[in-house]
Amino acid sequence: MHGNTPLLSIRELKKVYKTREGELEALGSVTFDIYPQEFVSIVGPSGCGKTTLLKIIAGLLPKTSGEIFVDKKQFDPSREVGFVFQKPLLLPWRKVIDNVLLPIEILKLDKRNYIEKARALLELVGLSGFENNYPNELSGGMQQRVSIARALIHDPKLILMDEPFGALDALTRERMNLELLRIWSESQKTILFVTHGIQEAIFLSDRVIILSARPSRMIKALDIELPRPRTMEVRSSAEFGVYSLEVYRCLELT
Amino acid sequence: MNHVLKSTDSLTPPSRLNALIRWVTRSIQKNLNSIFVVLGFFLLWEAAVWVFRIPPFILPAPSTALSHLLFPRAEANYRWSYHISSTVLAISLSFVATSTVGILIAIALAWSKRLKEIILPAFVFINSLPIIAIAPIILLWMGYGVFTNMVIAFLVGFFPVVINTITGLEAVDEDLLDLVRYLHASKLQVFLKIRIPNALPYIFSGLKICSTMSIVGAIVGEFIASDRGLGYIIINAQYSMNTPPIFSSLILISLAGALLFTLVSLLERILMPWTAFEAEP
Numbered sequence A: 001m002h003g004n005t006p007l008l009s010i011r012e013l014k015k016v017y018k019t020r021e022g023e024l025e026a027l028g029s030v031t032f033d034i035y036p037q038e039f040v041s042i043v044g045p046s047g048c049g050k051t052t053l054l055k056i057i058a059g060l061l062p063k064t065s066g067e068i069f070v071d072k073k074q075f076d077p078s079r080e081v082g083f084v085f086q087k088p089l090l091l092p093w094r095k096v097i098d099n100v101l102l103p104i105e106i107l108k109l110d111k112r113n114y115i116e117k118a119r120a121l122l123e124l125v126g127l128s129g130f131e132n133n134y135p136n137e138l139s140g141g142m143q144q145r146v147s148i149a150r151a152l153i154h155d156p157k158l159i160l161m162d163e164p165f166g167a168l169d170a171l172t173r174e175r176m177n178l179e180l181l182r183i184w185s186e187s188q189k190t191i192l193f194v195t196h197g198i199q200e201a202i203f204l205s206d207r208v209i210i211l212s213a214r215p216s217r218m219i220k221a222l223d224i225e226l227p228r229p230r231t232m233e234v235r236s237s238a239e240f241g242v243y244s245l246e247v248y249r250c251l252e253l254t
Numbered sequence B: 001m002n003h004v005l006k007s008t009d010s011l012t013p014p015s016r017l018n019a020l021i022r023w024v025t026r027s028i029q030k031n032l033n034s035i036f037v038v039l040g041f042f043l044l045w046e047a048a049v050w051v052f053r054i055p056p057f058i059l060p061a062p063s064t065a066l067s068h069l070l071f072p073r074a075e076a077n078y079r080w081s082y083h084i085s086s087t088v089l090a091i092s093l094s095f096v097a098t099s100t101v102g103i104l105i106a107i108a109l110a111w112s113k114r115l116k117e118i119i120l121p122a123f124v125f126i127n128s129l130p131i132i133a134i135a136p137i138i139l140l141w142m143g144y145g146v147f148t149n150m151v152i153a154f155l156v157g158f159f160p161v162v163i164n165t166i167t168g169l170e171a172v173d174e175d176l177l178d179l180v181r182y183l184h185a186s187k188l189q190v191f192l193k194i195r196i197p198n199a200l201p202y203i204f205s206g207l208k209i210c211s212t213m214s215i216v217g218a219i220v221g222e223f224i225a226s227d228r229g230l231g232y233i234i235i236n237a238q239y240s241m242n243t244p245p246i247f248s249s250l251i252l253i254s255l256a257g258a259l260l261f262t263l264v265s266l267l268e269r270i271l272m273p274w275t276a277f278e279a280e281p
């Protein structure tokens, strides 16, 4: 199903935070591969180190031990990563459109070439007409959708998403799931997606990585072999139920 | 797709201007009470002077002070417009210079941790010197003139600007920094795109303190190092026990203070339009 060289290989990754109360082992030992154009989800109990894992991959946190191999032939990790954080993190002094264009400025690309794209992305996340508003004029869910547009503006190959739809209502969330699948299938991106939603993870992914409670280990990497393109009907299929049960069982065992 | 929201729902530039106008009218309404308080204070003062027959060389009535402004007396024929404009110039130059230099110093110190560790303690030391005591030395070194005046005002007012600006530059949410760090933003980019805009509210609260400090500094400068301005009138009139012009000057000085403070607040609103929609009453 996927190419032979992984885009990203994570080997026995371990993270220990040094806090005032002593050492806190967030990631026990995590090992997995992500292949180009895969959609991989990570589920696990709250506080098990999912955000930590993404931040280490993005180079925002130092790892304690283990290895991360990046296939630099396939992509440039300093320019071709998009990160959707758990919080929207919009800059309050920038209008919506300028928030979306922030990565373009940071990467010193020509902004003029991206303004149309920024508008298109805002339309995609259902926010056309809000280009010139300030973030504090938007709801939490709208802000998070702006941050999704921002993570896509520089056309990253690898997209890291940390519970991007957590703040959205169920209906918008479903819609965003479908849109995300569309973007993903049309643009040959690789997505690593953290979520609390087990159904969401199964619906979106090629593979669901299930982490245990802290210090987290990988309980299972569950291949989801549901047909694509996936539609809402998939969710009511028998296989879907089997997969959910499997994930629930894994999480309960911890 | 969710196209229920049409583009007309968004806030367009004209409505932003309206918001600014709304803010101005609201501020005037809010300050109406304090204007009444000030007026009431002057009325009480006026009444007290007449009722207790206080001689003008001890406490002149506000009306007396005002009449000295409008109709200068032969015994103290101050050219008010000349002195007022000289003080206004001193205050404005001092304020602009102190804010600009203060902000630039703060950026330099926030940029380099080592520089900050060396320089900031020295600033604390300078700031705790009684300025009245060192102003004569500055005069000795630099002579009379508006520049001396600016240096004195700078020494009085730079500290709150520097401290507030540094605080603002450093009080950035770590997560906001992550947002540009994963794209390998340079230190300059972090300053230009995150730290400096983030510091704006802090800078403005520093500037508000500085606006009053600049007035103190400019007047102290005129006391000691000038032959013109309202500070000079106060000293000069005091020699001849001619009290009313002193009070005329004091009233003008507080007026200047209120004006400068208002200008800074207005500038804050204009430069930080994203706060204009917060907290409608």
Ligand SMILES: Nc1ncnc2c1ncn2[C@@H]1O[C@H](COP(=O)(O)OP(=O)(O)OP(=O)(O)O)[C@@H](O)[C@H]1O
Residues within 6 Å of the ligand: A017, A018, A019, A024, A026, A045, A046, A047, A048, A049, A050, A051, A052, A053, A086, A214
């Ligand atoms: N900067 C930090 N310093 C110390 N401990 C931290 C730090 N960040 C996270 N932790 C701890 O590490 C553990 C994992 O945190 P992390 O944010 O990665 O969890 P998570 O899986 O993303 O949780 P959630 O699903 O609630 O977002 C938690 O127990 C947390 O308390």
Ligand SMILES: [Mg+2]
Residues within 6 Å of the ligand: A050, A051, A052, A086, A162
């Ligand atoms: Mg998290």
